[in-house]
Amino acid sequence: MTDATGTWPLWEVFVRAKRGLSHVHAGSLRAPDAQMALRNARDLYTRRQEGVSIWVVRSADITASSPDERDSFFDPAADKVYRHPTFYDVPEDVEYL
């Protein structure tokens, strides 16, 4: 039930506001297991009708990109304007684009 520090493990909470939208990260909380994490998330993040669906994920199970890798991860995309559709001129006689 508890981790090495004697406290409950940390969980990340994702809440979907309504049908058709995606789950969005709402915050994190501590809980002894997944079912209790769901219930705590309900109490902490949907008490004002913020959501219709909740996901919880152990924070330890998330692999995150590192700030140290930011340059190699994200900068190369900066000068590749042709990856945006707006880079391309649409010929006038193309009807269904």
Added chain:
Amino acid sequence: MSTTGTTGTTARHTAYLLGLGDDALVYAQRLGEWLTRAPQIEEDMALGNIGLDLLGQARALLTRAGEVEGRGRDEDDLAYLRDERDFRNVHLVERPRGDFGQEMARLLWFSSYQHELYAGLLGSGDEVLAGVAGKAIKEVTYHRDHATQWVLRLGDGTEESHRRMQAGLEAVQPYVAELFDDDPVSVWAAETGLGVLPSTLREPATGYVHAVLEQATLTVPEEPRWRSRGGREGIHSEAMGYLLAEMQHLHRSHPGATW
């Protein structure tokens, strides 16, 4: 049938609503004590939410009681200006706060009782009461689930958590039977289609609790030699006076104060 006095229709209808409202109000007060004292801040929130659900039920029920009574008393008058002998809650909800296991034992019993109660009240001849029941039953289903989750984890957890959960059940047991006592007002309410007979709730509520205990590897406590009685007639324990003092002193010191 007369409409005044302690046996009139109005008085009994009012008394029935007060019993339901006082159970919710007094337990809301006790659950509020857990804020900053639960094992984790997440549990502070959970118990706070449950307490606020119960407070909402109490407000609706006491407001309705005041309307039925017809003497111009509102929810605040009934919550803050009645004396101990006029409170009709059962002893279970006024017991002083124990450890977390004991609280989960109390919540499991009380929410299981309330779940069956509100299910029965959905068909009440008092339309306002039926409306309150319709909203409350969803809340109470969640309260019961919360208690269930904890009783399962503590009962089927470590040796220490099992021992303390079992001790909590034993501590609460003498106050369980009173929930299902058929006091005269409830009997009258059931006969007139306003309320439900408490003794009819015993089997389904007990069935639920015992199933949870079995799954949690806990033992159903033996019937205690002493059991509480008389809360519905205004007979309370020492703890009730202190609870009311804390709950009522602000309103009595500063009547009509708002923020």
